[in-house]
Amino acid sequence: MIAVADDLFTVDETGTALLGARCTGCGTHYFPEPVSCRNPECDRKDLEIVTLGRTGVLFSWTVQHYQPPALFRVDDWQPYAIGLVELPEGLRVLAMLTGAPPGEVAIGSPLTLTTVALYRDDEGRDVSTYAYAPSGGAL
């Protein structure tokens, strides 16, 4: 399995985590790593790379019924859900939802980060992106 882009997420024996940053000045977490801390009250703006978002809670969601433009590559296209997920680190991230039929995860549900395969590249490798699934297995 390879990632859809570098420096986006990490997978090891403990699970999947997003690669982001934390400002050591004000404690704000970011995903992905930004150019700088964006908090106008923070003058230190010193970032360290951290992992985050191993778990979250569903804040909102949609199901896309039209295939996105070509930059989004997927082998077996069908309508799928995208969620807005609230993380314990104090931010919300957009991510694909998996592990349940589209539209079947309720707002407020606990989620765990995982990966989903999008397509097989020209060298026969499975290319994956990060996605959230209902915690405790499929519904």
Next chain:
Amino acid sequence: MRKVYVLGVAAHPWGKWAEKSQLQLAVETLSAALADAGVAWRDLQGLVAASSRFEGGMGWGLHANEVLQAVAENGAAAVNVGGGCAAGGIAVHTAASMIAAGESEIVAALGAEKMPKGFIPRPPGSPDDIRDSDYLRWVAMGATNPAYWAMEARRRIHEHGTTAETFAAAATLMRRHAEGNPRARYRKPSSVADVLASPMVADPLHLLEICAVSDGAAAVVLGSEDAARRLGVPLVEVAGSAIATGRFGDPAVRVPTVSQNASSGGPTVQHTSEVGGAVARALEAAGVGTADVDVLELADNTAWHVLAWPENFGFLEPGQADWMLERGELGIEGKLPINPSGGFLSFGEATTAQGVLQVCELVWQLRGQADGRQVPHARIGQTAVLGLGANGASIVLKA
């Protein structure tokens, strides 16, 4: 600061105009606005253009220069402003500031756009880098613009119990207003059943609840009080205008970002603060409050915007828009008429022209010239528009 008045306005009908170039749309529309003001091209002292990335502008966004070089090489000041879909509002604000500062007597603002078909593509030559969120959102999850708006709409259902029928009714209200507007592209009335029967694009938003893209152009000629009185035009004052950017912690699901520094336990920051900030500053500059506004033209990219924006910016309480809509209070005869023009849902978005069109519509409303869609006794009108990069603009007009 000097007072600023609207001397003339014009808008080209919205649609798909394959036979006209962006420059032709711009020249035709600005000519009509100058004629409305009774101003000759040679007397124009400045032109502020909302810069498009789609066509024209000599490849550098020099749309004002291109128009002046095409029609009247009179030495006028050319200003080209960016701001994504808010650029039209920023152009009007900039033109008003040039007159208020005493720098010029007569300055025009212009937005003219020819849009590509379908989902708006990335600019050519953009780097494949995850720090460019307009790259990341596509490769990582394929999030289209309607998906962002749909997540706002879904959250509204969760928080306020808004029904599918209410979102559909907001869309039909915009169509009903457009029936009376010859410049709107979609003027055929639609029923709630029609909207709900249209294809689901991004749940819960249907095709007829999302704005299309169109070609269009709008122009506004502004001037000093002396110029307005000399020309004998109906007196409509730019009582306040403002631009703003977003605030840290804003909970809006902002196209094309993939994260937001907001959480349920965090500090409360105004939703869509770039527009909220501009709306508040424009009201303050005009010395009026939200209760004084007789008519509102806002950027209704979707039916959700029609309901949520008046609440986010203090015109209504959170959740109040649903029953205001049901009671007809958001219509032309209601307490808070929204988009008598028909809005983006009836025009389709001609991105940079949209913020200028909003000002044209309010001028027609305040002059009593909005035949077929006139808000009774309209005396104060306000615009609100949002652009890429957390840009907001708002103009308050007074008759």
